[in-house]
Amino acid sequence: MPASSRGNGSIHAQTPATSDPAPTLASLPPELLTQTLLHLCLSDLTSLSLVSKPLHTAVDLHGWSAWLAHSPAARRKQILKGDVRVDANGREAAKALLGIDRAWQRKTFLARQIHFVDLPAPLGLTGVNGQNHGAENKSGWGNSSRGRGRPHMSYQALSRQNQAMPILRLCTRGLIMALKSSLCFWPTRLLQSKKGIKEDQPKVVTLLGDHTKESPTAWEDISAMELIDDGHWILIGRVDGKLELWQWEVLTSPKGLTPRLLASYQPESASASSVQAISYLTSHDLIAIAWKGGEVVVFELIKSSLCREDFTSSDHPEEEVDGTGPSRDVGDGFRLLSSWSIDARPWSLHLGVTQEGSSPWLVLGCQGIEFLRIYTASYLLALCGARSEPPYTSLRMSSSRNPQVMSVYAIASSNCSDNPSFPPHLLFAGCYDGLVRLWDLRQLEKQSNGTSARAAANSSRTSPASILLPVQRYTDRYDPSPVYSIVLGVGSKSRSFAIGTARHGIVKLFQMDTDAQGGAQNQTAIAWDQGQGREENGLAIRRPAPREGSSMYPPSPPADFPTYSVVGEHGRLLGAGAGRLWEFDARVSLGDTTSRDGKRDVEKHDHTASEATFCKRQEQYLTKGRWEVDGFGDPAVEEDVETASTTVGWYYHGEMELKRSGRG
Numbered sequence: 001m002p003a004s005s006r007g008n009g010s011i012h013a014q015t016p017a018t019s020d021p022a023p024t025l026a027s028l029p030p031e032l033l034t035q036t037l038l039h040l041c042l043s044d045l046t047s048l049s050l051v052s053k054p055l056h057t058a059v060d061l062h063g064w065s066a067w068l069a070h071s072p073a074a075r076r077k078q079i080l081k082g083d084v085r086v087d088a089n090g091r092e093a094a095k096a097l098l099g100i101d102r103a104w105q106r107k108t109f110l111a112r113q114i115h116f117v118d119l120p121a122p123l124g125l126t127g128v129n130g131q132n133h134g135a136e137n138k139s140g141w142g143n144s145s146r147g148r149g150r151p152h153m154s155y156q157a158l159s160r161q162n163q164a165m166p167i168l169r170l171c172t173r174g175l176i177m178a179l180k181s182s183l184c185f186w187p188t189r190l191l192q193s194k195k196g197i198k199e200d201q202p203k204v205v206t207l208l209g210d211h212t213k214e215s216p217t218a219w220e221d222i223s224a225m226e227l228i229d230d231g232h233w234i235l236i237g238r239v240d241g242k243l244e245l246w247q248w249e250v251l252t253s254p255k256g257l258t259p260r261l262l263a264s265y266q267p268e269s270a271s272a273s274s275v276q277a278i279s280y281l282t283s284h285d286l287i288a289i290a291w292k293g294g295e296v297v298v299f300e301l302i303k304s305s306l307c308r309e310d311f312t313s314s315d316h317p318e319e320e321v322d323g324t325g326p327s328r329d330v331g332d333g334f335r336l337l338s339s340w341s342i343d344a345r346p347w348s349l350h351l352g353v354t355q356e357g358s359s360p361w362l363v364l365g366c367q368g369i370e371f372l373r374i375y376t377a378s379y380l381l382a383l384c385g386a387r388s389e390p391p392y393t394s395l396r397m398s399s400s401r402n403p404q405v406m407s408v409y410a411i412a413s414s415n416c417s418d419n420p421s422f423p424p425h426l427l428f429a430g431c432y433d434g435l436v437r438l439w440d441l442r443q444l445e446k447q448s449n450g451t452s453a454r455a456a457a458n459s460s461r462t463s464p465a466s467i468l469l470p471v472q473r474y475t476d477r478y479d480p481s482p483v484y485s486i487v488l489g490v491g492s493k494s495r496s497f498a499i500g501t502a503r504h505g506i507v508k509l510f511q512m513d514t515d516a517q518g519g520a521q522n523q524t525a526i527a528w529d530q531g532q533g534r535e536e537n538g539l540a541i542r543r544p545a546p547r548e549g550s551s552m553y554p555p556s557p558p559a560d561f562p563t564y565s566v567v568g569e570h571g572r573l574l575g576a577g578a579g580r581l582w583e584f585d586a587r588v589s590l591g592d593t594t595s596r597d598g599k600r601d602v603e604k605h606d607h608t609a610s611e612a613t614f615c616k617r618q619e620q621y622l623t624k625g626r627w628e629v630d631g632f633g634d635p636a637v638e639e640d641v642e643t644a645s646t647t648v649g650w651y652y653h654g655e656m657e658l659k660r661s662g663r664g
Contacts, residue, residue, distance in 0.1 A: 024054065030062060037063040038070055042098070064090035075420040076570040077489030079170050080188050100571045103586040104492035113555050113582040165564040166576040167222065171231035175567075177576060178222040178236065181207050183259070185250055204250050208236070208259055224278040226287075233262070233306065235287065237275025242266040243289055245306070245333050262306050263333030267295065277365075281351035282415065284360050287334070290346035296364065300335040344368045350411040354425040354441050361444055365408030365429060372408060372429060376444055407432040410499070412486040413441075419489035422497075422512065430483025430499055435546070436510070437470040474510045475546040481506070485575075490568040496549075498573055500563025507563055507575050507584065510549035554582040 037045065037059065045067060049059040068074045068090045076097055167178040174187040185204040208222070224237035234246045245263040273293035280287050280301075287299040348365035359377040366373060410430035414422035427439045485500035495512045554575070566575040573584040 033058055033062045034066045038066045040067075042067060042071075042073060042094070060089045060091060062089075064094050068093060072421075073493070075494060077419055077421070077494040077568075079172055079569045080174075080191050097570070100586055101492045103571075104496075110585045111552070111554055111582060112585070113580055165223075166578075166581070167225045168565040168567045168574060168576050168581075169225060169227045169231075170567040170569065170574070171227055173231055175574065176225075176227070176231065176234070177581065178225045180221050183208060183222075183234070183248065185248075206248070206250075206259055208244075208246060208261075221274075224275045224289075226278040226280045228280055228301065229282075234259075235278055235280065237278050237289060239274040240266075241273055241275060241291060243275060243278075243334075247306075265299075265334055267297065267339070276346050277349045279349050279351040279362075281353070281360055283353060283356070284351075286337075286351055286360060288349055288351050288362050290349045290364060292345060294342045294345060296338075296340055296342060296346065296349070296362075297336065298338040298362065300337055302333055302335055306333055342366065342373065344370070347407055347409050348411045350413060350427075352413040352415075352424060352427070352441075354444055356424070361441065363411055363427060363429075365411050367405075367407040369405055371406040371431070372439075374441075374444075407482075409482060409484050410486040412488050412497070414488055419494070421494045422488050428486055428488070428497065430486050432482045434475060434480030434482060434501070436474040436483060436486070436497075436499060438472040438474070439468055440471050441468075443468060473546045474549065476508055476548060476551060477546075479503070479506065479508075479551065484562055484564055485566045487566050487568050487573075490570065490573055494570050498566055498568055500566040500575055502562045503560060505554045505561040505563055505575065505577050505580070505582065507552045507554075507566055507573055508549055509552060509573075510547060552584055554580070 037048075040048065040063070045059055045063045049056045049063070074094070074097065169176045169178075172188065174185055175191060177184045183206050190203075220242070221239040222236050223239050226235045227233075228235055228245075232247070234248055236244050236246065238244070243265045244261060246259050247262055248259045273291045273295070276290045276292050278287065278289050285301040285303065287301055289297050289299070342364065344366040346364050346366050350363050350365075351360055352363070353360050361377065362375045364373045364375075365371065408429045408431055410428075412428045413426060414424045425440060425442045427441055429437050429439070431437060479501065481501040481503045483499045484502060486497060487499075488497045490496050490498050491509055491511070496509050497512065499508050499510070500506075501508060552573070561577050561580075563575045563577055566573060568574060571585070571587045575582055575584075
C-alpha cells in the first residue's frame with residue numbers, strides 16, 4: 001500500500017530510487033567477451049551475429065578472431081596464403097575456410113597439368129622422335145632432338161628404381177621441384193592465382209654443383225630432398241651418395257639466384273649407393289638419412305655454424321649462378337650422432353615424436369617381412385654412438401598376425417606446427433600392396449618410462465619383441481596400385497590425407513577417422529603380442545575393416561604414370577610424375593557447369609550413395625584420352641565404349657558415376 005499523508009489524507013506516489021544503467025556489450029572487457037564467445041561453435045557464432053546489431057558487432061570484433069585462434073575446428077593446413085582479403089576481425093578468413101570445406105564435399109573442381117618442357121629430359125622420358133633416352137642413353141638427350149628446340153616429353157614405362165623421380169616441396173615462399181640436378185621454383189604469387197600454374201609463367205630453374213658444367217653424363221641426380229626452416233636451407237641427397245646442404249636466396253630475395261653449398265657429407269661405406277630418403281625433425285634439429293645399400297645415419301644440424309651473414313653475395317662477388325659457392329666442412333654443419341647398417345634395402349624413413357616435448361623416434365620403411373623398423377632415441381644415442389652395431393628395439397611393427405613380404409615406399413606422421421589437425425602419435429605407411437596402414441605409437445612412451453636405455457636393450461636381447469598391429473587400413477578396392485607418396489592435412493577441414501599411386505597419375509584422398517583425430521582409438525585394435533602371441537591371455541585382436549576414399553585423375557594420363565611426389569594444403573593438391581606436374585584446386589568457382597568432375601566418390605557402400613564401379617581394362621579408356629574433354633575430367637555427353645568383355649557407359653545420374661551395362 002502506498003504511503004499516505006496523515007494530515008489531509010492525500011495519497012502521494014512513492015518516487016523510485018535511482019539505479020545505474022545496465023552495462024552494454026561494448027562496455028564489457030574484451031577478455032570477457034573473447035572467453036565467452038570462445039565456447040561457441042561456428043553455427044552459434046553465425047546465429048548470434050544475426051540477433052541484433054550489438055551482438056553482430058561483438059561477434060565481428062571478438063568472435064571470429066577467437067574462433068580462428070583457439071577453436072580446434074578452425075585448424076587448417078595453410079602453407080601458401082590465399083588471395084582472400086584479410087580483415088581485422090577474421091570474418092573473411094573464416095568464410096574462406098568454410099567455403100573450401102564445402103568445396104571438397106562436392107564433386108567438381110579444377111584439374112590442371114603442365115609439362116616440364118623447359119627442363120633437361122630426365123631419365124625415363126622420351127624426346128620428340130619417340131626414342132627412349134633412358135638407361136641406354138646416359139646423356140639424357142637423343143641426337144635428333146639437339147638443335148630442334150624444346151622437345152615435348154612423354155612418359156616411357158621403366159622400373160621405379162631407374163626413373164628420374166621429381167620431388168615436390170611446398171613452403172610459404174612457393175613450390176620447389178627437384179628433377180635431375182635441377183631445382184625449379186614457382187613463387188607464391190603465381191600459386192595464389194585461381195588460374196593456376198601455366199607453362200608460360202615465369203619460374204626459376206637452377207642447376208646445383210660443379211658437375212653441371214661438364215657433359216650431361218656427369219650429372220648427379222637429386223634422389224632425395226628436404227626443406228629446413230621453411231626453405232631457409234635445402235638438404236638434398238644425390239645418386240652418388242653425397243649429402244649436401246644448400247642455401248638458395250631465391251626463396252628469400254627475388255634477386256638472389258645463386259645457390260650456395262654450405263656443407264656436404266659422404267661416408268665411405270655409402271660411396272657406391274645413392275641416398276634413398278631424408279627426414280628432418282624441426283623440434284630437435286635432427287636429420288636422418290638412408291642409403292640404398294642399407295646404411296643409416298642420424299645427424300644433429302648445427303645452425304649456429306650456418307649463419308646467413310657468412311655467405312652473402314657481397315663476400316663472394318666472383319661466384320657464378322651455377323651452384324659453385326663456397327663449401328663447408330661437415331663439422332661446420334653436421335654433428336654425427338649415430339650410424340648403422342640394416343640387412344634390407346630402405347625405401348623410406350621418417351623422424352617424429354609422439355607428442356610435443358617427447359623423445360624422438362625413427363621409422364624405416366624397408367623391403368621384406370619386417371618392412372617397418374622403429375628405433376627410439378634412447379637406442380639411437382646410447383647404443384649406436386656412431387658404431388656399426390644396429391640398435392636394438394623392443395618393438396616390432398607388423399601388418400597382421402601372419403606377416404608377409406612387403407615394401408613401404410612412403411611414411412608420414414604429423415608435425416603439430418604443420419598439421420595441427422592430425423595427432424603426432426599416428427604413423428601412416430604407404431605399402432606396395434596399395435594399402436595405407438595406420439599405427440598408434442603412444443606405446444613407445446609407455447615402454448620408455450622408468451627404463452634405462454641399456455637395461456631396455458639387454459632385456460630386448462633375451463625377451464621376444466612386442467608386436468604392434470595397425471589400428472586402421474585405407475585402400476581403394478578398385479585400384480591396388482602401390483603407394484609412392486603421402487601428404488597429411490589436406491581436404492575438408494584439413495582432416496584428410498592424400499596418396500600418390502603407381503598408375504594413371506591417380507591421387508587418392510582419404511578422410512581421417514573422427515576417433516583417431518581425437519586420439520581416442522579403440523584400444524582393442526592395438527594388439528600387443530607378448531611372447532608367442534597366445535590368444536588365451538585375453539588380448540582382443542580386431543582386424544580393422546579397410547576405409548575407402550576418393551580417386552582423382554589428372555587430364556589424360558598414360559597408363560604407367562606414377563605420382564612420385566604429392567604435396568598440398570587445405571585448398572589444393574599438387575602432384576608430380578615423369579615429365580608432368582598437375583594441380584587439383586578446390587578454390588575455383590565450383591558452381592561453374594563448364595568444369596568437369598575430377599573426383600570419384602567411393603566412400604559409401606549403401607544403395608543410395610553415388611558409387612564408382614571401375615570396369616575391366618580401364619586403362620584402355622584412360623590412355624585414349626577419355627578423361628580429357630576441353631582440358632577437364634569427363635565426357636560432357638553420355639558415351640558407350642564396347643570392349644570384348646563388357647560395355648561401359650558414362651552417365652550423369654545425380655552425382656556422376658561409372659556403371660556397367662550390357663555384356664560382361
